[in-house]
Amino acid sequence: MQAAREPVEFLPDFCTGSRVLHVLLVCEAVAVVLALGEADPAALPRRLLLLSVYLQWIGICSAAALCLVRRHAGHLDARGVVALAYLILLAVTFAITEITFVAGRYAGFSPLFGPAGHLAFVARSLGICAVVAALALRYFWLRSAWRQHARAEVQARLEALQARIEPHFLFNSLNSVAALIAARPAAAERALEDLAALLRARLADDAPDVVALADELVLVEAYVRIEQLRLGERLTLDFDIDPAARGCRLPALMVQPLVENAIAHGVARLPAGGTVGVAAGLRERMLVVRVTNPLAADAPAAPGNRQALVNIRRRLALRYGDTARIDIARDEQRFIVDMQLPQDRPDS
Structure with missing residues (x-):
């Protein structure tokens, strides 16, 4: 029973609007950091806009994927959920990166590709996703472990409090x-x-x-x-x-x-x-x-x-x-x- 419940406790509920908003804020923060690396200050606003659209798309699709993982991965333990979520986030990023590269030439996203071409754009996107996803999942893992530890500690103290019978009270009563x-x-x-x-x-x-x-x-x-x-x-x-x-x-x-x-x-x-x-x-x-x-x-x-x-x-x-x-x-x-x-x- 515990193994089935653990993934639900491990992953936040990305089916809620507040969680999706948090994901979009993180994506926007990454977009700002990447945009600041632009050498030409005049191109900064346009690059920030393109990165925001691109990364927000990845963020929304990733939140939807994690929502499905949380709902349908109850048979996996926590480690299995980590691996599944990590692979899905990489797959979502890869798919959107490919779509962006193919359709981006006609939608004005070519400034994101850089002079290195297709493989470099995909590798760069997957690398950033790998780091951000690993940090996020590690945070969720540690937060879940901390909460479980805190609950166990408080529950142990609660049981000790409930089970404690003052010896003098018991002897006096008898x-x-x-x-x-x-x-x-x-x-x-x-x-x-x-x-x-x-x-x-x-x-x-x-x-x-x-x-x-x-x-x-x-x-x-x-x-x-x-x-x-x-x-x-x-x-x-x-x-x-x-x-x-x-x-x-x-x-x-x-x-x-x-x-x-x-x-x-x-x-x-x-x-x-x-x-x-x-x-x-x-x-x-x-x-x-x-x-x-x-x-x-x-x-x-x-x-x-x-x-x-x-x-x-x-x-x-x-x-x-x-x-x-x-x-x-x-x-x-x-x-x-x-x-x-x-x-x-x-x-x-």
């Missing part, structure tokens, strides 16, 4: 469940169910990558119930969720780590505890989520707080690019995290 078994067996059973739901969401291979906000809030409530076994009445949860936002889609395990952060670095560090607030709304096709927790004015910064937020920011960047954001603010009493995610992007 100890709390053990203490409840004899006195409150129903509560112990519920706590085990909550713990199983969290472990399944973090560790299961078939866990969904994108979920509805309502499903994410179920995990948040499960996590808070487990932490309440340890913190008791010191921990309360305040939901303020717009009904329109409950069906919004977001990456799995995006809100729950923020609540975990708020409890571990906020409520749990205060003798009197406090309330973790989770608010969500839909504004102009953006899901806006806010998580707040009380902040002790004299408490030092807790380790791990910043790294968790950095990991979440990287997950947002991987899926949404610059269209999603996470902002952090604090005052004398509260630590505030605001997260915005677009809702007009397909889940895939």
Whole structure:
């Protein structure tokens, strides 16, 4: 499956107008460079015009050829696509060069041929094409490799973030469940169910990558119930969720780590505890989520707080690019995290 998808990722989509425009701009830049080599300044405008028409023709036909390669070369691996694209670009250049030489005598393109004749004109055109095509394909190759490496690196960090279970949280949860078994067996059973739901969401291979906000809030409530076994009445949860936002889609395990952060670095560090607030709304096709927790004015910064937020920011960047954001603010009493995610992007 991967071998069939790789060419699509390797070559840009030259079937789009923006890509064709980029190709034409590159061809025009080459035309300007070649025209500047004209010894007679008076002939420069005409030579630039002829080179522009000639090279733009090659550029349009090359973009069309690469469009077809991208669509119909899915059975080849990346190296096969490189070789096929390179040969096709040379063939397109050769064909247009031959047509230009044959018809150019009647269309005014003879100044491009020079005194050396047919073979020199063809060899010069193919040589320039060979260099430019090799540089372009090499760039596409390196860009694809870099993107795949970046995706793999971020995906590995994402999986590590999702799979990481804080040992103290796990031990405390199991100890709390053990203490409840004899006195409150129903509560112990519920706590085990909550713990199983969290472990399944973090560790299961078939866990969904994108979920509805309502499903994410179920995990948040499960996590808070487990932490309440340890913190008791010191921990309360305040939901303020717009009904329109409950069906919004977001990456799995995006809100729950923020609540975990708020409890571990906020409520749990205060003798009197406090309330973790989770608010969500839909504004102009953006899901806006806010998580707040009380902040002790004299408490030092807790380790791990910043790294968790950095990991979440990287997950947002991987899926949404610059269209999603996470902002952090604090005052004398509260630590505030605001997260915005677009809702007009397909889940895939």
